[in-house]
Amino acid sequence: MMLDTSKNILIVGLGLIGGSYAKALRKLGFKISAITLDREDIDYALENGIIDFGCTEPDPKVIGRAELIIFALYPHVFVEWIDKYQSYLKPGALLTDVTGVKGAIVEKIQAMLRPDVEFIAAHPMAGREVYGVKNSDERIFHGANYIVTPTSRNTDAAVEDCLELGRLLGFSHVSVLTPEKHDEMIGFVSQLTHCIAVSLMTCYDGEKLQDYTGDSFRDLTRIARINDDMWSELFLLNRDALLDSMDKFLAEFMKLRASLESGDRETMRTMMRVSTERRALFDKK
Amino acid sequence: MMLDTSKNILIVGLGLIGGSYAKALRKLGFKISAITLDREDIDYALENGIIDFGCTEPDPKVIGRAELIIFALYPHVFVEWIDKYQSYLKPGALLTDVTGVKGAIVEKIQAMLRPDVEFIAAHPMAGREVYGVKNSDERIFHGANYIVTPTSRNTDAAVEDCLELGRLLGFSHVSVLTPEKHDEMIGFVSQLTHCIAVSLMTCYDGEKLQDYTGDSFRDLTRIARINDDMWSELFLLNRDALLDSMDKFLAEFMKLRASLESGDRETMRTMMRVSTERRALFDKK
Numbered sequence: 001m002m003l004d005t006s007k008n009i010l011i012v013g014l015g016l017i018g019g020s021y022a023k024a025l026r027k028l029g030f031k032i033s034a035i036t037l038d039r040e041d042i043d044y045a046l047e048n049g050i051i052d053f054g055c056t057e058p059d060p061k062v063i064g065r066a067e068l069i070i071f072a073l074y075p076h077v078f079v080e081w082i083d084k085y086q087s088y089l090k091p092g093a094l095l096t097d098v099t100g101v102k103g104a105i106v107e108k109i110q111a112m113l114r115p116d117v118e119f120i121a122a123h124p125m126a127g128r129e130v131y132g133v134k135n136s137d138e139r140i141f142h143g144a145n146y147i148v149t150p151t152s153r154n155t156d157a158a159v160e161d162c163l164e165l166g167r168l169l170g171f172s173h174v175s176v177l178t179p180e181k182h183d184e185m186i187g188f189v190s191q192l193t194h195c196i197a198v199s200l201m202t203c204y205d206g207e208k209l210q211d212y213t214g215d216s217f218r219d220l221t222r223i224a225r226i227n228d229d230m231w232s233e234l235f236l237l238n239r240d241a242l243l244d245s246m247d248k249f250l251a252e253f254m255k256l257r258a259s260l261e262s263g264d265r266e267t268m269r270t271m272m273r274v275s276t277e278r279r280a281l282f283d284k285k
Numbered sequence: 286m287m288l289d290t291s292k293n294i295l296i297v298g299l300g301l302i303g304g305s306y307a308k309a310l311r312k313l314g315f316k317i318s319a320i321t322l323d324r325e326d327i328d329y330a331l332e333n334g335i336i337d338f339g340c341t342e343p344d345p346k347v348i349g350r351a352e353l354i355i356f357a358l359y360p361h362v363f364v365e366w367i368d369k370y371q372s373y374l375k376p377g378a379l380l381t382d383v384t385g386v387k388g389a390i391v392e393k394i395q396a397m398l399r400p401d402v403e404f405i406a407a408h409p410m411a412g413r414e415v416y417g418v419k420n421s422d423e424r425i426f427h428g429a430n431y432i433v434t435p436t437s438r439n440t441d442a443a444v445e446d447c448l449e450l451g452r453l454l455g456f457s458h459v460s461v462l463t464p465e466k467h468d469e470m471i472g473f474v475s476q477l478t479h480c481i482a483v484s485l486m487t488c489y490d491g492e493k494l495q496d497y498t499g500d501s502f503r504d505l506t507r508i509a510r511i512n513d514d515m516w517s518e519l520f521l522l523n524r525d526a527l528l529d530s531m532d533k534f535l536a537e538f539m540k541l542r543a544s545l546e547s548g549d550r551e552t553m554r555t556m557m558r559v560s561t562e563r564r565a566l567f568d569k570k
Contacts, residue, residue: 125499145497175497188489189502196481196505199537201560204473209567212430212460214410217474219504220481224564228557232550239545246542252484257531260524265517272513275486279509282494 003068003164005029010066012081014041014054016128017098018072019136022050024169027138033062041133050133063088068165071097074230075105075237082109086117095119096162100186102149102179104237110153120158121149122166123182125190129225138170146171149179187241192249194231195242197224288353288449290314295351297366299326299339301413302383303357304421307335309454312423318347326418335418348373353450356382359515360390360522364397371399380404381447385471387434387464389522395438405443406434407451408467410475414510423455431456434464472526477534479516480527482509 009025011018014036022045026032034054036042042054055062063069063085071078078097089095095117099105106121113119126144128135146166150159159176166174177185200217201224209217235242252271259267294310296303299321307330311317319339321327327339340347348354348370356363363382374380380402384390391406398404411429413420431451435444444461451459462470485502486509494502520527537556544552 125497127499144499147497177497185494185497189494189498193485193501193505195538195541196485197501198556198560199534199541200478200481201563202556203533203537209470209474212410212432212462212470213474214412214429216478216482216508218567219507220478221564221567222504223501224560225568226557226561228554228561231557232553235545235553236548236550239548243542243546246538246545248488249484250538250542252488253480253531253535256480256484257528257535260520260531261528263521263524265521268517268520269513271483271487272511272516275483275509276511276513278486279506282503282506283510 013072019133024138060088141170192245298357304418309423345373426455477530
């Protein structure tokens with residue numbers, strides 16, 4: 001396809017991420033349409049020059065003219081949408097998404113999709129603790145990672161286009177992973193950390209915590225403000241990988257607890273040294 | 286005593302925190318002496334106007350003229366220092382500290398101390414992932430919490446002076462807690478979070494983690510760069526409170542794990558909603 005600005009781009013689901021995609025791409029000169037449930041969001045996006053055209057219903061004309069469609073929907077809504085409306089798609093259209101889990105979604109969508117269109121999955125690893133198109137901001141992509149997760153059904157051209165999309169959006173690191181490897185990684189770096197943050201907030205019901213905390217607690221719980229509807233769906237769709245990550249973490253945490261309880265200072269210090277070395281490498285990047 | 290700039294202040298242990306105290310107080314016009322092991326640190330501090338006078342040995346003259354002494358030492362070194370050198374202290378001197386645990390230290394120091402001097406304990410809840418006087422910076426106190434932990438042996442005047450010291454240093458929130466309550470709080474907001482960060486770093490030995498992470502993982506592991514010598518000592522000195530905090534966290538984490546495994550979405554969502562509400566209150570501050 002090649003992503004030149006003559007292409008019509010449609011964004012389905014105009015929230016924080018969909019809106020940020022729209023802002024980034026429209027600044028590059030693309031014509032952006034959007035379909036989203038709430039009239040207010042369309043009005044806001046039109047008034048603020050975030051999109052060129054918007055509607056609240058899956059209009060066959062709007063869908064039928066799009067060469068690139070970006071789905072920023074909850075996973076189950078995405079599947080339902082394809083089921084109901086894929087007959088409107090333009091032959092040759094390229095579909096991509098922003099879904100946070102891949103194994104449970106990508107093969108399912110690709111298996112049900114018309115053979116004359118292609119779905120190439122991607123995960124923009126960016127977000128904020130606020131929601132909606134009004135909070136959208138393409139700068140959340142700067143410094144962030146973008147992962148394309150092709151399967152054997154995907155063409156090289158689609159993979160290239162999707163990588164190019166990540167670069168156009170302003171992501172600092174664009175890469176390719178299998179859906180399985182992606183989910184394993186995401187179970188660890190994203191879902192596990194959210195489980196930890198949530199548990200940290202729910203485990204203490206004490207008074208005036210905020211008067212006594214340092215930055216550590218603030219940092220570890222920043223992501224404890226969480227969209228329960230979306231994240232519970234994502235957790236369940238990635239259950240095995242997330243359970244595996246939780247168990248890996250638990251094993252180390254229990255080891256540290258046991259060494260503290262028994263006064264085994266050397267085990268504690270060894271863990272701290274490993275941790276420090278690994279985190280130092282991390283900061284160099 | 287009243288903290289006016291005619292008072293001689295001595296800082297024992299010129300590292301990141303001791304150096305930051307020196308910078309903040311000297312800018313206010315106090316005369317600052319320092320005793321620290323390493324000649325290089327003294328030279329650096331003199332050359333950069335961080336202190337007025339410094340030495341590497343516990344000089345009786347230097348100790349004997351100080352009206353306020355701030356100890357920024359490892360806990361066991363602090364206890365040894367008092368044992369060896371308290372005979373040099375000026376009658377009426379006020380001693381304070383920056384130690385991260387209190388129960389194991391405060392009563393011990395107060396019990397061994399000469400009756401004509403007073404030790405009032407405090408914990409400046411500020412730090413960085415770098416060490417040494419060369420990295421000292423009084424701005425780390427801005428926005429941070431400072432906790433004074435008096436016992437029945439302390440005078441009201443000393444508590445007031447110590448609170449005033451916290452305000453002079455630039456802390457945003459200055460408060461009073463018992464040593465026991467302090468240790469319980471610190472076990473939760475600081476030590477538990479460090480245990481989590483360390484376990485997160487040690488539990489995964491995978492490749493190229495940094496290419497795929499979002500901000501969540503970075504935030505949760507920032508404090509995984511940790512001085513193993515100091516933190517293992519602090520953990521062991523606060524063993525019971527920290528074990529209790531670890532167990533509280535574990536109970537919630539296991540609950541989340543069980544609800545994920547069994548597909549009990551409502552329990553997951555309830556935890557996420559509680560977490561979100563509590564963290565939102567937190568951000569308002």
